[in-house]
Amino acid sequence: MTRLIAPLFLVVFALVPLWLNDPYLMNALIITGIFTICAMSLNLLLGYTGQLSLGHVAFFGIGAYVSALTALGFDVSLPFGLRITHEGGSPLLGFVLAILITGVTGYLIGRLSFRVRGAYFVIVTISFAEVVRLVALNWVELTQGPLALTSIPNMTLPLPGLGDLTLRTKMQNYYLVLGVAVLSYLVVARLVASRFGRAMRGLKENESLALSLGVNATRTLTIAATVSAAMAGAAGSLYAHYIRIIDPDVFLFSYTVTMVIMVVAGGKGSLAGPLVGGLIFGLLPVALRPVMAPEAQWIVYGGILIAILFVMPNGIVPALANLTARRRPASLTKTPETPAEAGAQS
Amino acid sequence: MDQLLQHVVNALVLGGTYALLGIGLTLIFGIMNVVNFTHGALYTFGAYAMYLAAVALGLNFFVALPVALVAGLALGALLEFVLLRPLRRSDIDTTMLVMIGAGIILQSGTLWIFGGVAKAVPTPFPAEPLVIGPVSVSYVRLFVLAAALALIALTYVTINGTKLGRAMRATFQDHDTAALMGVNVSLIYTATFAIGSALASAAGALLGPVYVVFPQMGDLAAVKAFAIVILGGLGSISGATIGGFILAFAEELGAGYISSGYRDAMGFLIIIAVLLVKPTGLFARAERIG
Numbered sequence: 001m002t003r004l005i006a007p008l009f010l011v012v013f014a015l016v017p018l019w020l021n022d023p024y025l026m027n028a029l030i031i032t033g034i035f036t037i038c039a040m041s042l043n044l045l046l047g048y049t050g051q052l053s054l055g056h057v058a059f060f061g062i063g064a065y066v067s068a069l070t071a072l073g074f075d076v077s078l079p080f081g082l083r084i085t086h087e088g089g090s091p092l093l094g095f096v097l098a099i100l101i102t103g104v105t106g107y108l109i110g111r112l113s114f115r116v117r118g119a120y121f122v123i124v125t126i127s128f129a130e131v132v133r134l135v136a137l138n139w140v141e142l143t144q145g146p147l148a149l150t151s152i153p154n155m156t157l158p159l160p161g162l163g164d165l166t167l168r169t170k171m172q173n174y175y176l177v178l179g180v181a182v183l184s185y186l187v188v189a190r191l192v193a194s195r196f197g198r199a200m201r202g203l204k205e206n207e208s209l210a211l212s213l214g215v216n217a218t219r220t221l222t223i224a225a226t227v228s229a230a231m232a233g234a235a236g237s238l239y240a241h242y243i244r245i246i247d248p249d250v251f252l253f254s255y256t257v258t259m260v261i262m263v264v265a266g267g268k269g270s271l272a273g274p275l276v277g278g279l280i281f282g283l284l285p286v287a288l289r290p291v292m293a294p295e296a297q298w299i300v301y302g303g304i305l306i307a308i309l310f311v312m313p314n315g316i317v318p319a320l321a322n323l324t325a326r327r328r329p330a331s332l333t334k335t336p337e338t339p340a341e342a343g344a345q346s
Numbered sequence: 347m348d349q350l351l352q353h354v355v356n357a358l359v360l361g362g363t364y365a366l367l368g369i370g371l372t373l374i375f376g377i378m379n380v381v382n383f384t385h386g387a388l389y390t391f392g393a394y395a396m397y398l399a400a401v402a403l404g405l406n407f408f409v410a411l412p413v414a415l416v417a418g419l420a421l422g423a424l425l426e427f428v429l430l431r432p433l434r435r436s437d438i439d440t441t442m443l444v445m446i447g448a449g450i451i452l453q454s455g456t457l458w459i460f461g462g463v464a465k466a467v468p469t470p471f472p473a474e475p476l477v478i479g480p481v482s483v484s485y486v487r488l489f490v491l492a493a494a495l496a497l498i499a500l501t502y503v504t505i506n507g508t509k510l511g512r513a514m515r516a517t518f519q520d521h522d523t524a525a526l527m528g529v530n531v532s533l534i535y536t537a538t539f540a541i542g543s544a545l546a547s548a549a550g551a552l553l554g555p556v557y558v559v560f561p562q563m564g565d566l567a568a569v570k571a572f573a574i575v576i577l578g579g580l581g582s583i584s585g586a587t588i589g590g591f592i593l594a595f596a597e598e599l600g601a602g603y604i605s606s607g608y609r610d611a612m613g614f615l616i617i618i619a620v621l622l623v624k625p626t627g628l629f630a631r632a633e634r635i636g
Binding site for chain 2: 050052112113115116118119120122123124126127128130131134135137138253257260264293295296298299301302303304305306309310313
């Protein structure tokens with residue numbers, strides 16, 4: 001039964017553009033999809049390894065800038081008389097480079113910041129994102145600073161035998177985002193089901209115990225950070241080629257907060273959690289827009305975040321799973337396997 | 347040389363408020379193990395309280411300052427009582443996220459109520475700066491430095507010389523043992539959070555009239571406070587005081603001699619550098635505060 005839910009969701013979402021013609025709602029769904037990819041990638045860190053990274057928006061923004069600059073071209077002079085000129089290329093190359101470069105950045109940042117844990121880790125990640133934002137704001141020669149990068153071309157896909165397809169319509173972009181989202185979901189699902197995923201969860205549950213069993217903490221966490229950063233970079237690239245204009249505001253802390261709310265509300269450490277949270281908080285602005293101002297919406301988000309942490313700290317999906325599990329007759333629930341589990345259930 | 351002297355004076359003046367910001371945050375982290383993401387919002391709150399008292403109510407500047415401080419004290423006590431007390435047994439990530447939620451509510455609420463347009467708070471000080479040789483400094487900034495140092499001294503005295511302070515230090519060392527010795531730990535937590543909030547609020551009330559008051563002013567203040575606290579070691583008050591001045595010097599000299607665009611990046615670079623080299627901070631004394 002539960003196995004069928006994911007494909008069923010996919011079919012439902014694949015059919016949406018066939019009946020939905022409203023461009024405003026299509027736009028909301030595309031943006032929601034992009035942020036849901038970010039939420040999935042954040043979940044890999046926050047949910048599965050238990051590391052609260054509050055600098056995730058950095059990878060989203062770097063991905064957006066890398067992809068946009070690859071497509072637009074740039075001309076910067078560096079110290080020591082070096083000069084880099086790039087003519088501008090295909091957006092697809094930008095997408096690939098965005099993934100590679102954010103992955104490498106995620107690896108480096110992970111290597112550095114996983115030397116600390118808890119509050120220190122959180123603050124390092126925030127600082128990293130802010131430094132990147134200030135660089136984007138001040139390195140005007142490369143990024144145009146606050147003037148923004150404009151006229152970013154739409155994503156172009158080379159189709160074998162048919163030539164290039166430029167994704168201009170909302171429907172095309174919708175399917176692109178959906179496709180990347182499905183891929184991201186599969187990557188996360190494969191990863192957390194692997195031996196490596198068990199190592200991640202082991203570190204989250206009890207780091208010293210995991211270490212004593214031979215789990216290499218830094219290596220495991222760094223790989224999770226690399227994959228997670230690359231996924232956020234991919235989302236950033238999609239965003240840049242869909243919105244077609246980016247400025248240093250793509251690095252704002254409020255985007256990170258949005259991703260965190262999606263993961264925490266949906267259910268961290270579950271595959272469906274970020275999807276549910278992403279949909280709710282991606283589409284909530286659409287529902288709230290007619291009734292309240294954006295500032296008031298943020299008050300509601302803050303309230304929901306607090307309420308969820310108080311009422312169901314594990315998020316919506318685990319809470320629902322618990323509810324359905326409780327409804328089943330006692331004879332059908334699986335018998336506790338270990339003394340610890342028996343203790344937990346009694 | 348003259349330019350350097352001017353930078354040093356600027357940094358000293360700035361450092362006082364930075365220290366104030368850092369102490370409030372480090373106190374709360376040290377005693378309660380809570381990373382206070384409402385710190386920036388409380389700083390903004392103090393500035394708006396100052397604006398309301400001095401401009402809307404027309405109170406005297408020197409009366410409005412304590413009003414803003416007490417308002418911060420009250421808001422801090424309320425936040426602790428409503429949000430943190432029920433989460434006493436939760437992990438640090440949960441309280442962090444709850445405080446982020448509360449910070450969002452406070453900041454968006456300010457934006458909603460007062461709008462995004464910056465407000466100015468008039469000061470009773472003369473507009474012309476005090477000029478001593480090659481150095482010039484405005485009177486209001488001198489007053490801000492004096493007030494900040496007075497508040498820092500008051501905090502030291504409270505923590506090191508009063509019964510409340512002794513209970514706070516005991517709770518910092520071991521809250522279970524402190525509770526067994528008859529310390530009302532819940533009350534200490536509320537008092538700690540209220541004092542930390544009042545210090546943030548006072549910093550906002552002092553700097554609001556120097557610059558302008560706007561809803562997002564707390565964002566940068568908060569990250570600077572984090573930088574100061576990390577620099578000084580989480581939980582160390584003297585560390586936060588020194589850290590405040592170090593950050594002020596780094597910013598002032600960085601902006602003067604490297605690039606003014608990266609002025610605000612100094613704090614973050616300090617955080618990253620300190621955590622990579624000496625993650626416990628430069629002045630950490632884990633065994634006690636004060």
